[in-house]
Amino acid sequence: SQELEQSPQSLIVQEGKNLTINCTSSKTLYGLYWYKQKYGEGLIFLMMLQKGGEEKSHEKITAKLDEKKQQSSLHITASQPSHAGIYLCGAGYAGGTSYGKLTFGQGTILTVHP
């Protein structure tokens, strides 16, 4: 099974609606990174969470990491067409040979209809 599970795989919402994307790890995270990607482009860094219970916000996007550091959620309030794209979570796991490597979820394709 996947080390990092992301859900849902795709999401279609009407403009103005709220939505949540989840990312679940099979083991305790050292750090959790959220990225956004437009099709055919590189990943844009959104937020990084490292402490259990941590919550960060940027404009209308809020990301949370649970106390056990195994689950994160990304919440978008009052979605807009500009929020459309692929959202990916990346997990860093502590360890002497980790070298900053990240394991990525399969991504969530978000479509926002005007």
Add this chain to the structure above:
Amino acid sequence: SQTIHQWPATLVQPVGSPLSLECTVEGTSNPNLYWYRQAAGRGLQLLFYSVGIGQISSEVPQNLSASRPQDRQFILSSKKLLLSDSGFYLCAWTSSPVGETQYFGPGTRLLVL
């Protein structure tokens, strides 16, 4: 500020031909560098990473190789491309030590025919 470049942006190659994709980082020194492949616009698979010049670690067995001839240059190569090598290749960097954010380049779309 730091920037990361990749080229070419798009490449169409016949099966059996060689490959060379380049990634360079500006504005930082001694970065950790990473090559990922993304299939069908979804999750990323880590292919190689490097913590210094000439130091390459491979994550998955495959038809590709990587090299780091200079501190801020990372190259992905193949001697003979396979159809299965098609995909979107992304380069990323992070500053040492572990725990820093990875920043990604614009990617190279490779189509092997």
